[in-house]
Amino acid sequence: MAMAQVRDVAALAGVSPATVSNALNHPHRVSARTLAKVQAAIEELGYVRNDAARQLRAGSNPAVGMIVLDAANPYFTDVAHGAEQHLAELGRPLLLGNSAQREEQELTYLRLFDEQRVAGVLIAPVGDVLPKLRTLKDHGTSVVIIDRKAGADEFSSVSVNDEQGGWLVADHLIDQGARRIAVIGGPGSLRQVRHRLHGTQQRADRTDGATVEFLDTGAMDTASGRETVQRLLERPRDEWPEAIFATNDLVALGALQVLARAGVEVPGEIMLAGYDDIEFAASATIPITSVRQPSEEMGRQAAELLRQAIEDPAAAVQHTVFQPELMVRESTSAH
Amino acid sequence: MAMAQVRDVAALAGVSPATVSNALNHPHRVSARTLAKVQAAIEELGYVRNDAARQLRAGSNPAVGMIVLDAANPYFTDVAHGAEQHLAELGRPLLLGNSAQREEQELTYLRLFDEQRVAGVLIAPVGDVLPKLRTLKDHGTSVVIIDRKAGADEFSSVSVNDEQGGWLVADHLIDQGARRIAVIGGPGSLRQVRHRLHGTQQRADRTDGATVEFLDTGAMDTASGRETVQRLLERPRDEWPEAIFATNDLVALGALQVLARAGVEVPGEIMLAGYDDIEFAASATIPITSVRQPSEEMGRQAAELLRQAIEDPAAAVQHTVFQPELMVRESTSAH
DNA sequence: CTGAAAGCGCTTACAG
DNA sequence: CTGAAAGCGCTTACAG
Numbered sequence: 001m002a003m004a005q006v007r008d009v010a011a012l013a014g015v016s017p018a019t020v021s022n023a024l025n026h027p028h029r030v031s032a033r034t035l036a037k038v039q040a041a042i043e044e045l046g047y048v049r050n051d052a053a054r055q056l057r058a059g060s061n062p063a064v065g066m067i068v069l070d071a072a073n074p075y076f077t078d079v080a081h082g083a084e085q086h087l088a089e090l091g092r093p094l095l096l097g098n099s100a101q102r103e104e105q106e107l108t109y110l111r112l113f114d115e116q117r118v119a120g121v122l123i124a125p126v127g128d129v130l131p132k133l134r135t136l137k138d139h140g141t142s143v144v145i146i147d148r149k150a151g152a153d154e155f156s157s158v159s160v161n162d163e164q165g166g167w168l169v170a171d172h173l174i175d176q177g178a179r180r181i182a183v184i185g186g187p188g189s190l191r192q193v194r195h196r197l198h199g200t201q202q203r204a205d206r207t208d209g210a211t212v213e214f215l216d217t218g219a220m221d222t223a224s225g226r227e228t229v230q231r232l233l234e235r236p237r238d239e240w241p242e243a244i245f246a247t248n249d250l251v252a253l254g255a256l257q258v259l260a261r262a263g264v265e266v267p268g269e270i271m272l273a274g275y276d277d278i279e280f281a282a283s284a285t286i287p288i289t290s291v292r293q294p295s296e297e298m299g300r301q302a303a304e305l306l307r308q309a310i311e312d313p314a315a316a317v318q319h320t321v322f323q324p325e326l327m328v329r330e331s332t333s334a335h
Numbered sequence: 336m337a338m339a340q341v342r343d344v345a346a347l348a349g350v351s352p353a354t355v356s357n358a359l360n361h362p363h364r365v366s367a368r369t370l371a372k373v374q375a376a377i378e379e380l381g382y383v384r385n386d387a388a389r390q391l392r393a394g395s396n397p398a399v400g401m402i403v404l405d406a407a408n409p410y411f412t413d414v415a416h417g418a419e420q421h422l423a424e425l426g427r428p429l430l431l432g433n434s435a436q437r438e439e440q441e442l443t444y445l446r447l448f449d450e451q452r453v454a455g456v457l458i459a460p461v462g463d464v465l466p467k468l469r470t471l472k473d474h475g476t477s478v479v480i481i482d483r484k485a486g487a488d489e490f491s492s493v494s495v496n497d498e499q500g501g502w503l504v505a506d507h508l509i510d511q512g513a514r515r516i517a518v519i520g521g522p523g524s525l526r527q528v529r530h531r532l533h534g535t536q537q538r539a540d541r542t543d544g545a546t547v548e549f550l551d552t553g554a555m556d557t558a559s560g561r562e563t564v565q566r567l568l569e570r571p572r573d574e575w576p577e578a579i580f581a582t583n584d585l586v587a588l589g590a591l592q593v594l595a596r597a598g599v600e601v602p603g604e605i606m607l608a609g610y611d612d613i614e615f616a617a618s619a620t621i622p623i624t625s626v627r628q629p630s631e632e633m634g635r636q637a638a639e640l641l642r643q644a645i646e647d648p649a650a651a652v653q654h655t656v657f658q659p660e661l662m663v664r665e666s667t668s669a670h
Numbered sequence: 671c672t673g674a675a676a677g678c679g680c681t682t683a684c685a686g
Numbered sequence: 687c688t689g690a691a692a693g694c695g696c697t698t699a700c701a702g
Binding site: 015016017018019022029030031034053055056057058059 | 673674675678679680
């Protein structure tokens with residue numbers, strides 16, 4: 001509890017508190033002799049700066065807050081990792097929050113970041129957070145949106161062309177002979193889900209007899225995938241889809257578990273595709289066809305756009321759109 | 336930038352700043368009428384409290400910092416999730432840091448948390464952080480250690496009996512007929528790795544002809560697992576081990592990828608076991624035998640021990656030790 | 671290059 | 687129940 005303060009350091013070093021502060025924050029303003037004395041005093045007392053006081057006086061918090069949809073999804077840990085690396089280079093700590101696809105959690109973190117007056121926020125949104133993001137901007141916090149272009153006029157963004165991703169999957173499935181396609185994922189309100197579904201539908205519309213059915217899983221995790229496919233298999237055999245397209249790989253893995261347990265042959269009886277191309281999709285019991293997104297690169301780019309927005313809040317917003325890539329594996333191609 | 340402050344709220348509500356503060360922090364001290372006026376003013380101005388100022392004056396930060404070894408490992412996301420849930424119930428935000436098994440990163444986060452004067456820290460340590468943890472404690476920050484009992488006299492901890500886990504795996508592998516066992520994981524300095532190896536060795540010592548060889552992968556991820564097993568397979572065929580025990584599932588999944596690519600039969604030619612029992616181990620190409628740890632429960636318990644330590648810093652330290660459980664799957668048991 | 675003074679935005683005793 | 691005053695620990699102009 002013997003918390004040393006600047007004044008203790010100053011006293012021990014035989015200088016003023018202002019000089020200690022300068023030694024800490026603007027070392028070039030201080031003579032080498034003084035700097036050495038101050039550093040020795042800091043060392044001896046084990047002085048650790050009080051961040052709250054520094055922030056209050058300096059009027060800014062260098063940290064960046066990030067909110068992801070699911071901290072347990074390797075796709076998001078990769079995006080976060082990319083962002084963290086770039087931010088570390090900029091000397092900005094990253095505070096990571098997990099909304100777990102819950103609007104309430106999302107708002108809790110946004111409020112926390114607002115109260116902390118962080119320099120910037122990176123967010124993959126669940127709910128309609130635009131009003132809250134505008135508030136943050138009003139308060140001097142820059143914002144970059146990950147995974148969607150909504151609010152396009154106001155905030156820079158990094159995203160992947162999800163409609164094209166859906167199209168690529170549908171094109172492949174139809175090419176493999178599937179006509180009845182079930183798209184599973186959710187909640188349906190999630191932009192990613194809507195766009196991937198839309199792309200699938202658009203491709204299906206081009207082929208006679210191709211139909212798309214959407215089953216809302218409610219969430220994007222393995223448990224939700226299991227439950228949904230469980231229900232699907234309770235239908236009469238001739239009402240099963242020929243292919244299941246899960247809007248992310250966790251849902252696909254859950255689906256695969258249920259299909260395997262039920263003895264359904266993949267891809268023989270039902271083809272299965274996922275999205276995100278997480279490592280575990282390629283390592284699954286039956287390797288899963290998926291859509292690759294440059295996750296780490298997306299995180300880096302989001303951090304870079306944020307850097308630019310922080311540097312010049314009046315600058316024009318920018319949108320980086322990455323292209324998805326289909327990774328074909330055993331779950332859809334019987335060879 | 337029209338950042339409203341308490342004084343603006345006070346002016347609009349026609350009360351003093353002190354009353355606004357009371358309305359915010361001790362609503363029961365304020366009349367219903369006043370409370371309503373203050374809340375209306377807060378609403379109208381979009382007032383958001385300045386956390387740095389609050390913390391400075393209040394002298395404490397309710398948040399808790401957590402440092403995990405690998406934010407991309409589902410085991411740690413589960414532990415973090417358990418901790419986050421319990422802390423949320425206590426009204427304490429969780430700040431999550433990822434050391435990525437790097438001592439430098441670990442110290443960076445510890446310094447950040449120290450500067451922020453967080454109420455507590457949960458840490459799964461990489462390096463020798465005891466001196467730094469003592470400093471934190473001196474500064475009034477409570478500490479709970481996850482996954483090890485080092486510093487047992489000074490800090491409460493939550494851990495799993497890793498030696499027993501290693502023993503369980505070895506016992507099973509030997510039972511399945513394996514004698515030459517390769518343990519892969521790393522760095523060897525990591526307590527978890529040492530203990531799991533030690534348990535393996537102890538069991539092997541009881542069986543004639545059973546030998547244990549340790550291969551340091553340097554890190555605990557899939558890439559490290561791949562590289563190590565790649566090198567292993569370059570040995571003459573008759574120098575291959577009969578079983579590989581990876582000290583976590585990510586390493587095991589990496590190992591499995593290389594074995595599959597090389598056409599090595601698992602478990603026929605080489606058995607494979609992992610640790611942590613992450614969901615993806617059970618869903619792998621060949622479902623992987625693993626050791627289950629109650630990850631979420633560990634996180635909750637760590638948060639609970641922290642709560643107690645924060646409440647009474649002078650209380651005796653406590654150690655919760657969970658028991659591991661072997662999950663036998665196809666990767667070690669032919670058919 | 672160094673220091674005395676002021677003040678960041680809150681909350682906490684204390685008095686009324 | 688409410689308010690005037692002080693002060694949390696630092697950094698920022700400013701003067702020397």
